Structures are given as C-alpha cells and as structure tokens.
Amino acid sequence: MYQCLAKNDEDSTQAAAQVDLGDSAPVLDYRFISQTLQPGPSVSLKCIASGAPTPHVSWSLDGFPLPQVDRLVVGQYVGVGGSVVSHVNITGVRTEDGGAYACTAVNRAGSTAHQARLNVYVTNSGSSAGPAYVRPMSVVTAVAGEQLAVSCPAAGYPLAQLTWSRDGRTLPVTARQKVYENGTLVITRVEKSRDGGSYTCTAQDKHGRTHSATATVQVLECHVIAVPPKLSIFTFRRDLALGERVYEACTVIGGDKPVQVTWTKDGVPVKSIEGVQVRNLDQLTTFLVIDHLSPRHAGNYTCTATNDAASAQHTSALNVNGKLLVS
Template sequence: MYAFVVVAQEFSVDVEVLTAPLGCTAILRCLIPTFVRELVRVVSWVQDPSIYIYPSLQGDGKYHLMPTGELFIHNLQHSDELHSFRCRSMHKLTRQVVISNPARLRVNGLNPGLYSPNIVEHTTHVSVSQDEGAVLICIAQACPTPAYKWYFNNKIEIVPVQNGQRVRILGSILAIEAVTTDDAGDYKCSASNVAGETSADIRLSVAAPLQIEIQPSILSVNMGALAEFTCKVSSNGIQVNTPHILWFKDGRQLPTGRLEDVLIINRVSRENKGMYQCVARRPEGDTFQATAELKLGDAAPILLYSFIEQTLQPGPAVSLKCSASGNPTPQIIWKLDGFPLPSNGRFVLGHYTTIHGDIISHVNISHVTVEDGGEYDCTAINRAGRNSHSARLNIYGLPYIRLIPKVTAVSGEELSLKCPVAGYPIEEIHWERNGRELPTDIKQKVESDGRLIINSVQKKTDSGIYTCWAKNKQGHSARRSGEVNVIGKTVLLYSEYFQQAFQIIIGCRLQMGTKNVY
C-alpha cells in the first residue's frame, strides 16, 4: 500500500455570528479561507471551557451542529451571552486541526412579541454523491417559533415529505440518508405561525459515484523513452468528463499548469520513477483517486564523468574519478593495464551511490611513484551492458614493468595482453615468447602502445612464457615474464552444460515442492 502524501498548507479560521432575538435561534458559522475550503471540514465546536459539540442530524435540543458545519443555538436566553464558542476544523488530506478564536453570542433585546416568519438562512442548491447523506436547511426567525413543513416536486405533483426510514424532518432541517437519484429534485420548505407564513425553494442534485483508474497501472519504460498515463473516470460503467483532474507524483502535485486526463513524460529519467496519482474532484467537493507505478526498464551504463591523461613527477597524490548512470545501478571495476589494481596501502578505492541512483567511484593514490604509471581503465557494468573509459597516468622515471599475473586464454579466440609498463617517457616496447621476439607469424601483432594481440590462439603453439621488455631513449630498460595458459572450449562447454543441468534440477525440485535444494 502506498501512502498519499501532500504538502501542508497553513490556514486560519474565524467565527461569524448571526444574532437572533430572545427565544429564537442563532447561527454560528466557521469561516474557512477559500483556497482550502474544498479540503477543510468542521469536525466540532467547543463551548468554553471544554464542552464539545459534534455533528448530528437530530441535535441535543439546545445545540445542533449541522453536517455542513453551522452551529444552531435554539431558544436563546441572556445567559447564552456568558459563553464563548470556537470551531475546530480539519484538513482532509494532511489531518491538520485548526481551532478558531473564541466568539460570543449577542441576544437582541427583550422578548420581541408577535411577528411573522422571515427566512434568514436556507440552502439553495445541495449537491451530494449517491449513497451519501443530504441536509437541507431552512431557518426562519419568528415569534412565536414557526412550524415547518417540507414538500417535494416529483415531476408529477408537489407532495408533502413524510418521515421515513431514510428521511427525517427536524423542523427547519430535512435530512435524507443514503440518497438515491430518485431523491434528486426541487424541495420547498414552509415556515408558519399565527402571524403569517413564508417559504423557500431548495434543489437537491445527486451524482452517481465515480470509478477512477489509471491505465496502465504499472508501466515499465527505458530511460530516455516516453511514458504516458491516462486517467479514466466513469460512473456506472459510462465514461464521464470530469473538469477537475490533478496529477501527483509520490504525493506532490505536478506543475502541469493544465488540467489533463493524460500525463505525458518525455525523456524518462531516474527521477521520474515512482508512484503517480490521478485525483478527480467534482464540484460537490468529493474526490476520487487512483494510483499507478512507473518503473524503469534496463538501461546500459552511460559514463557521466571520466578522468583525463596526466603526466606528473613522482610524489604528489592523485585522484582518478568515474561516474555512471544506468538501470539497474551499475558497478564500476578498475584495472591498470588490463590487470587488477595493485594491492598496497597507497591505493584507496571508494564507491558511493547518489540519491538519483548514479554510481561514483574513485581511485586515490597517495605519493605516486614511478611504478604507479600505466593505463587506468574504469568499466561500468550492469545486466544491460557495459561502458569503459581509459587514460594513461604518466610518471617520470626509468622503465619499470609490474608483475604479470598468469593469463588464461580460450582456444580459437583472440588474446589481448597489455604490457604493464611504467616509467616515462618510454621509447620501445617488445614481446618475446620462449626467447624469440614477436611477431613470428601473421596471427601475432604488437601495437604501438605495447599491447600484444594473438588471433585464434591454440594450446600447442601459443601456451608458454611470454616476456615483455621496455626501453627509453637513454637505453635504460626493464623486462618481466608471465605465463599464458590456453584451454580448450570443451572445458567451457562442459561447465555451461553442468550449470544448465543444475538449474533444471533445481526447477524440478521446486515444482515438486522440495524446499531443500543442494
């Protein structure tokens, strides 16, 4: 389950008091700023110091908090002026509770005597969703207190509204629970006493509930490609046009600037991965939302930063850095002249991943010496591919050749062997095998950078001891030997066959319900 997170909006509320004569009804209204009005509801009122009044269709006689947030105080007395009232409001999404400053009632004069009803407060248009509750309000000031009657126009005739299982007439309030589309229409409330009668018209609109979904619900896109989500809104299986559609990513509203049912993301990057919400809001204030996920497909590594060739005197510290992006996050492998980095205390290798999923790797060398020179290579690898960069680090000094580890080549394939030479400048690099300088045939080639390439190596003719030697202009030289072992393809084929057979065995045991696989 994914949490729906929004940014908190600071707001304050105030209280409006509609005063009334002695013995009549006063109305207190919580004033909510327009920019959050659709997302904030009144949850209760507080009569100081600590008497809480909660919404109810029936009220408790003296106090009646409407589901719409207004507080009615019936049968006003002068003693009611001694109390102060505060409204408590809550943001629907952030759950932030804001309490107003206290407000006091003002009762107008003495008993006003006899006068006919005057409707001072009534709802003109109520819009609710199907299966929700509807409250129609019609407040009249009069003395004596007026009697109320309610009527409904069923498009054939105007009929009195009767109390029933879902319908309650509470004087100036008509409450309908679990409304249906049959309840929609025009209502009339009538208030009368011995001094006269008056009436008001109220319209009730009932909207069927919305079903909302994002298509597709899970979308996997390669980095750099286009992603598209469509927000489908329907009611009773029929697609509807909803004017207010907002898009959110990981709980934050997207700055689209327009209200669209289609969200298009060009050139998807790692930052676009995550959860997306489509929120449809109707004029009635109710909201509906659906969630979809954008996943990143595999992407081969791309080198974002790489080091350059440097030529230095021995002594200073050197830092070589590579960074790469890709999906999944690649790993970076370092080599020096094709072999693993020397394992000594002057070499420190570090890696870390940024918040965007990029990998940054560096090699720090303290107090470089002549033997640290050579061609450094960083290779970023993930399951989608690899990407490499290499550059030389030249350290002035006499020729020096590092240890050449034992090399294994595969029969019939190409062998590429780099002479791990250090020192700068170097004039010549040569290779020998069994005392004979290479190349000795057309399969062999020695590149200008000292790389030995042998095409289609064979066990009998190409296995053995190879010697690399280097010389500078002054005639100083260095040499080092290493062993090359050529193995047949049959060994690899057998190994691959064994691995495949092992995977088949594991699959069979899992299908048979065997938990322990060896």
C-alpha cells in the same frame, strides 16, 4: 510476455513479444582525463555512473587488476540521485604507477567503460622517481581458435621501446603474432600446443634502463555452450465445446538451434491419441490440432523444446464444457 492470437474458420496465427520495464544500461556521467606528471604529487581518478539497477564500478590498469599497494586506495559510494561515484586515489605518485587506467560500470542491463593514461616521467634521481618498470602479470587465459591480446603493463614516460619475447626470441616469430608500438601483443587463431607458455615483456626508458616481467598464457579448448530454449506461453480457451476445432501454437522464441519440439497429453505422446495432430510450420513453431473436440481430449497438454543445452516446457489445461455445437 504478450501474445496475440488470430483465428478464423480456415486457420490461425500467433505472435509473441517480451516487454522489460525498469532496467537501463549504465552511463558514465563523469570520466577522468589523461595526465602526464612528474613523480611526487597525489592523484585522484574518478568515474560517476548511473543506471538501473545501480551499477557496480570496477577498475583495472593495463587490463590487469590494480596493484595491491598502500599508496593506492579505491573508494565508491552512491551519491544524490542514485549515481555511483567511484575513485582511485594515489598518494605520492611514482613512475611505476603509470599506465592505462580503466573504469567499468556494470549492471544486469549492460556495461560501459572508459580508459585514459596516467603518464609519470622517468628521472635519474629522487626517491619517488625511477626507471622504466613492468608490473607483475597474472595468468592470462586464451581460448583455442580465438584471438589473444595482452597489454604490457609498463610504466615510465617516455619509454623508448617495448618488446615481447618467448624462450629468448624476440616476437613476432610467426605470421600469427604481432607486437604494436604501445606494447600490445596480439596472437590470432590461438593454438593450445604452440601458444601456451611464458611470455616476457621488456620496457626500455630514454636513459637505456630496462625492466621486464613475465606472463603465463594458459590456452583453453574451445567448447561452445548452447543457450537453452525458451517457449512462448499458450493457453486454451475456457469455453471450448464438444465438436469444436482446436488450433494452438507452441513457438520457440529463444535458444540455440537445432531444437526438437514435442507435444504430450498427461505425459503421453499426442500422436497416440485419436483425433489429435501436430503440424510443423517450421523448426521453431508447431501447432496442436484437434479437428473434432470430444471428452477424451480433455487434459493437460505440454509442449517441450530440447536442444544441446537443456529442455524447456509449458503446460496448459484443456477443458471441455460438454455442449454440442449446432451447425
């Protein structure tokens, strides 16, 4: 954290900036492509990601975790130059393996993702073939007041139709619901009392065969979590002399509003100390002002910022060297 402070006989001002070194968001150096296959062969999907620190790569299928089957194996290793090589190997691909595969690379500097479809034809015969198939779905969490989008994890190519239903009624049944041709169900402005429950997706292939699976939608109440405040760093000059004027700023450089800023000296509010004032520039910046420095002003001064999430504080010692100023 770098702070610049400028003063003259009339006033002072300051600014702060933070410099982060070394971190870079992930970048995908290699992405797998969309494929359309007959059942039977083995398939490998690969993503290569780089970044600092080394990113972690995860996989999903139609927005859900990958199925736990012996034919599907996920591998990952760090290659030359620090890049992460991650792959999904599928042995003897089947109709049920089709869908939208996605790899996501994440580190503390950010994230990036890539998605492409693996289409596997439906047929009438063959041990590795099969009709349309909808994979089991885990519990889907929605937040009240926000939008929910759920992809139907259907496999089989080509599919004639994808539909969603609830309590035996084909969706949509309200203006807040919409079902797209690719099988995505979207509900806007989710309501806990009306939208929670079981939703069934049904896939139909070109031969008229159908398969269904049900997802449970759990709606959570919306609770906004405030971001704690963050303060700039201030330091009193070490050569302060008796009679000098002190003007020091405390600025809230991060966190959610509203925020309250207070000053104390050795645990006591500064408003009770003679010759000490606090002046507010705005809601986020306050100045500690001492017009005529005296020995009683020596001590530890603390600036505290408080919002709905937490409090943050910074303390700096003020020392008086005992020399009188000569005008």
